[in-house]
Amino acid sequence: MASSKSASVKDTANSLGLHDTLQYGPRSIAAEVKTQSQIKNRLEKWEETQDNTKLNLLRNVQGLHAPMRLLMERRIVSHNPHMPGLYDDTNLALDILMGRDETIEPADIFSNVDIKQPMNLHTEMEKKRRI
Numbered sequence: 001m002a003s004s005k006s007a008s009v010k011d012t013a014n015s016l017g018l019h020d021t022l023q024y025g026p027r028s029i030a031a032e033v034k035t036q037s038q039i040k041n042r043l044e045k046w047e048e049t050q051d052n053t054k055l056n057l058l059r060n061v062q063g064l065h066a067p068m069r070l071l072m073e074r075r076i077v078s079h080n081p082h083m084p085g086l087y088d089d090t091n092l093a094l095d096i097l098m099g100r101d102e103t104i105e106p107a108d109i110f111s112n113v114d115i116k117q118p119m120n121l122h123t124e125m126e127k128k129r130r131i
Contacts, residue, residue, distance in 0.1 A: 051098070073097055 012024040019027045055067040077093040095101045
């Protein structure tokens with residue numbers, strides 16, 4: 001006999017397409033209902049979707065080399081060889097390549113508001129270089 005776990009119909013359907021209560025336990029409607037709405041998922045992935053759309057459009061108009069070059073430039077610019085703590089965490093070149101240089105977001109205004117603790121540069125460099 002199965003334990004008293006809850007299962008959804010999709011996972012426990014038998015050959016007739018019905019939930020097998022004896023084998024899998026009682027059916028749970030809560031397990032079948034999506035916990036997040038589709039709109040929330042779309043809003044969370046909005047920037048990624050827009051970026052993929054722009055890269056596809058760029059590939060269709062200019063060819064395969066254009067999005068590859070842009071992605072390569074983004075990867076090169078996102079690498080920061082500077083010592084941590086000496087400079088802000090902003091990356092203007094990456095913002096320009098991503099198209100975020102023309103927008104003002106709350107993070108642009110309210111970032112680094114709290115007072116930072118004095119940092120040990122040796123420890124931060126070891127953490128950054130994974131030593």
